[in-house]
Amino acid sequence: MRILAYIFRRLLAAIPVLVGVSILTFLISHAIPGDPARLIVGPKASKEAVESIRKEHGLDKPLPVQYVRYMAGLVTGDLGQSIRNHRPVTRDLADYFPATFELTLASLVLCLAVGIPLGILAAVRRNRLADHVARVVSVVGVSTPVFWLGLMLLLLFYRHLSWLPGSGRLDVTSAPPADITGLYVLDALLAGDWALLREAASHLILPAFCLSYVYLAVITRIVRSSMIAVLGQDYIVTARANGLSAARVVLKHAFKNSLIPTVTITGLSLGELLGGAILTETIFAWPGMGKYVVDSVNSLDFPAIMGFTLVASAAYVAINLGVDVIYAFLNPRIRY
């Protein structure tokens, strides 16, 4: 199977990127700050504590030696210790990960569910109403500060209309569903607890919408432009000349081809979703990694910030690896 060889090649290619990512995070945490030891123990620690950490972490050694140490830690899953709660950062991130995953996944689904049809419509009805709507949506989308949008949504739907809850994953009095996937909506569904499902879903709506809005712009734009490019291809003329219905020509013949560039760009712009999650979670008090990192900023918890940075970028690399695999399935010219 050539496809396996292809996936294997992509996996191999991801390794140097991941090493590069680790080097850059290492440099940010060890070379940029004036005193990395001070950052590890926090501003309130005593001079003696700083010195002992410096010794303990080998921060007085040359950078390459420090990097080897750092990598050794990474390989064993050690991202250092949080200043705030003295817990391993890895543990904290593992606790907060499911919430972020649920939020970004819901946003992604929302984006694709709205962005793809809107992009197709805009391409097919070029310069007509749908196209203008799509253009406005995408320009406003890429220009909106996510954190401000979140606040405006809260103001409208929570404060004034009281339609939706404004913070957290559940009401404060509710207990989370039995942990199966870590996604409350899914877990509540699996447990068959309809009331909890409703509750989890209603908490998810505002943050997911807020986060998806910016990304929606990206999806709509790329679907539109790749559809326009594909609709001008000879095989589309062939399909029409063969008497296929307009829906079939657009949704089967054009769409699958337009997915090839769309998938690539979608993957690349998923970084915006991860970045946006930081702000969205903060606004909606969504207990995920994004809120965790902003809380860490506020308490100057540097190890936690760097741990998040590394995990977020590793996740980003992994997502793009997944995207490459989807790409291979879509594009037969790669598969064989």
Added chain:
Amino acid sequence: MADTPLLDIQGLTVSFETYQGRARVLEGASLTVNRGEIMGLVGETGCGKSVLSRAILRIIPSPPGHIDGGRILFEGTDLLALPRKAMRKLRGERISMIFQEPMSSLNPVFTVGNQMREVVRAHRKASRAEANAVCLEMLSAVRLPEPEAVLSAYPHELSGGMRQRVMIAMELTCRPSLLLADEPTTALDVTVQGQILAILAELAAAENLTILFVTHDMGVVAQLCHRVAVMYAGQVVEVADVASLFARPTHPYTRGLIASIPGRATGGELTAIPGSVPSPIDPPPGCRFHTRCTQAVTACRRAVPEMIRVAPDHSVACHLCPGGRP
């Protein structure tokens, strides 16, 4: 019915909206094609021959293209007046089309079988197996070895010649009565070109298929076609059976075309027609060829010449020809 031509195009006018203005790509083009014949449609690049073939199927991209007037009678019915749905049903079933670029005319992300079966099942109720059988039969008819393998292949796994055969097979699955072939051999090697032409000629004879063969290659016309229509700047200027066209080309443009065929040039010299095709946005008045015609007279600049029959199967639109009004 025997007397009605299969296809009768009358005064077809098509324009395209461009940045510079409205381009009249076809201006009152007329053409008849009889049942069972292979009709060649020749002219330089940009003369409107491809647009004409696409107008028959009503697949001109709109906007910017628009059919402004004329009639396209297919078996007596005006295709331009047909409801959208009826027109769609006709495409691929009664009238099919093959294109110049076999590389890009097949969808790269679906297998040949997927695309062929889809055409079959778009026009009649057929199970997957039945559709498969039809496809295999057609692939054999275009002399593709190992039709099963071809059916499960993706287009990029086939050579250009094979893809063009696949296209032909795909277009003939519904046994149409008219096949529009838009320069189907131009992009192919000469040897492959010969094979494709042979297959087309054979199928035309065996299936009583009528072909409108669009090309700029007079050599191909001589080899394949029964009759020829010559187009210039959006108009049909001369129609004749092949023998008489090559023996007695009457329109000055046709004469120029024939004289420019390598190896046929009189006096061993290659004659090219001077000048270039006029812009369709601002076409010259009168006969559109007068700007390049060495024999043009005053009338040519004033009036559009009408088609005159000069021989039993030979008509021409020129003021200078016998019977015309010079």
Added chain:
Amino acid sequence: MSAHPLLRELKLTLRILARNPSALIGGAVIVLMVLLALGAPLLAPFDPVKLSLAERLSAPGAAHFFGTDELGRDIFSRVLYGARISLSIGLLVITVAGVTGALIGATSGYFGGRIDNAVMRVMDVVLSFPSLVLALALAAAMGPSLVNAILATAFVMIPKFARLVRGEALSVRELPFVAASRVAGAGHGFIIRRHILPNCLNSAIVLATLTLGDAILIAASLSFIGLGAQPPTPEWGAMIASGRKFLMDQWWYATFPGLFILVTVIGFNIFGDALRDVLDPRIRR
């Protein structure tokens, strides 16, 4: 006497842009924001940092168009001064990222080979971080301040410019006149300055305009998180951060600064899109 070719091209570009409605709208928004920023001392009715505790958290009205904050400062005046800060941030980020990126890209593409390979790998690594995440980490490592936020934002923008200029450099270096200059004894630096950089100018301008909006957004996000402008600086993102605490009862506090970010960034994005259509149909976002 004919005008300088660059001037002529500029005139032509402007004439095409003048016929493009979205360019006009985007341009008008940008001009308006620049005027507001420049005219802030004249237009602002109040001192943006002057406290007036008696008037704290008053709703928008005749005296205070956009209301006041928890220290009684006039939000309208603060937002006007904020335009100066946000536009300067955008310009600074683009200048730093553009110049650095152009130099990296030009060198990398011009010399090609191993240098190019290594440089582009590094750029790939930078691009493997979600931009806000990387900017946040950098700003946190450097310490919270507006200058550091600008540097961090500029850093994450460098690869975009580097890639653009590199692509151009790769094609320009194959052109005959570059070989001719080499033969005529021109140095590498001269060729990069004289032939490669001018050729990237159009696409770099388009990219800069489009990136300016992003830069303003990222910098405002950093300030919102607490890693950028520090109080009492009237930076829009920082104002929204402090207004957040009062969102439920004093809606105006966080709303107006955000509205200004939105409008400004829309202006740059619309104008950038139009500019791209005119100047450079090749780059796509």
